[in-house]
């Protein structure tokens with residue numbers, strides 16, 4: 673048996689503790705510095721990619737120049753943001769004049785809504801439902817997750833660096849528009865939309881109705897974002913299940929003012 677030297681044991685203990693603290697501090701530093709850098713890089717990449725992709729959509733139509741229409745859509749969006757602690761300033765809302773029934777979330781908080789969709793909804797709660805779904809994609813950063821998965825972070829970062837590259841922008845936009853949208857992301861966005869709507873005292877059953885109405889029409893008007901698995905019927909059913917027993921009693925906006933105003937202005 674080796675003889676234990678208490679002095680040496682003490683020195684060893686002090687050295688070990690010192691080493692442990694040193695390593696722990698170093699590890700904390702290693703974790704902290706790159707993480708911050710990565711976040712900063714992500715924000716820059718996302719902002720650049722958002723700009724590139726929005727550029728494509730912007731050129732595909734024209735932005736609605738009726739200030740009252742934009743304001744009315746914004747009013748509905750604000751109700752959702754306020755009830756859910758989402759900073760309205762992070763969302764870049766664009767109303768595009770297009771007959772297509774569509775809405776989409778793009779990177780960096782760009783939320784695009786077509787006038788065709790605004791006119792297709794039956795009431796304000798349906799419009800709020802669609803906005804809530806897109807808002808969920810934005811808040812959960814689904815688009816960037818999808819892009820990172822399909823293109824890889826390195827490629828995405830270098831594409832964001834290709835300033836003004838129309839080809840890179842098109843490639844990114846194609847991935848965003850592809851039907852390969854993860855079914856789990858769609859389910860997540862639906863579930864989150866139900867939460868957002870309930871928090872704002874808006875009945876999510878209206879979103880379920882809208883999905884069903886779109887599915888029943890079974891024609892070319894079915895937008896990409898509805899043409900997913902699980903089926904539209906399945907999604908509609910799930911929204912009803914998630915809503916069951918939770919229907920809000922008193923709506924935050926008890927009237928249809930914004931929605932009616934949008935219709936009147938667009939149809940005049």
Ligand SMILES: [Zn+2]
Pocket residue numbers: 805809858861897
């Ligand atoms: Zn979606």
